[in-house]
Amino acid sequence: MHITGVKTERGIMDISSAGKTRILINLGSALLGRALQDVISANPSFETFVATDSRSSHVFDPHHIVVDVHALAKDPQSHWPNAKMILIDTGLPEDELISLLLHHKFYGVISTDTPPEMFSKALHTVSKGQIWIDNDKIKALLHNQPSHLKPAGRANLSKKEQDIVAFIAQGLKNKEIAQRLCISEQTVKTHISRIFKKVDVVSRSQLVPLALKLRI
Known part of the structure; x- marks a missing residue:
């Protein structure tokens, strides 16, 4: 088991900071994960973790999991079934992104070029039970859907x-x-x-x- 960068002065076992939203960053790249952790941790209402081993699931119970397409192959939702999953869009083709949206239960899609303040807003929105998809992304998806997805219904x-x-x-x-x-x-x-x-x-x-x- 290996967890890096828990933002607490009391060590990795202290994961129940009252009032904070616990966010697990589970990306294919550990370097990108730590960079994202620095961005999210600038907001004191978030407590962040970078998971480098799925066996860390029994150590804490995150509210949200931030994933990319590479991490999805490890099926993070099966390890943390109660967490809300947020996808980091690293520039995926629209067809692939639509396919992911149709086959996974995401509560948010955030682009890598999203400003830090908007990233925090997105996380707060998801925490309230709402859906967050970057406006430019949702507009592009809704107006450029591939033809193999029929408008049934x-x-x-x-x-x-x-x-x-x-x-x-x-x-x-x-x-x-x-x-x-x-x-x-x-x-x-x-x-x-x-x-x-x-x-x-x-x-x-x-x-x-x-x-x-x-x-x-």
């Missing part, structure tokens, strides 16, 4: 419901969606409930790949 959703799915995929909260559509927050909740039933999902995170499938 679009006919089952009204135009307003499709708009709501797109807004959820961009990480907007119900109140923000209501403001965009000039409707009440309760009406948004009603629409979301209907969407869940129509497309047979149970969480907002599942609507991100749906938005890609529908090419909204």
Whole structure:
């Protein structure tokens, strides 16, 4: 077992700092992992770990796992099933990124060129149960989806419901969606409930790949 760079003065076994969000950085490159740790650790509300051995899973229980495509091959979600997984996009082709979104349960996608302050905002957003995908990335994905992903199911959703799915995929909260559509927050909740039933999902995170499938 080997863990590097735990940000605490009391050693690696002290992993229960009250009020802090524990983040496991599990990347294919240890060098990139430590560099990312320096960025995240600048925010005192985060406690970071760089994992270099999956056996470290029994030592701590992270809230979030930050992974790249190389780390996915080790199936980190099986080691930390309760953690929310965030993908670092290192410049993946759009087809490959869409495939990853459809086959893994990500709560966020963050580009490597994201400014540090936006990185912190993304982590806080995910901590609140919301979805974070860089705006430029989600717009590119939604408008340039490969043809092999058929827009099945679009006919089952009204135009307003499709708009709501797109807004959820961009990480907007119900109140923000209501403001965009000039409707009440309760009406948004009603629409979301209907969407869940129509497309047979149970969480907002599942609507991100749906938005890609529908090419909204």
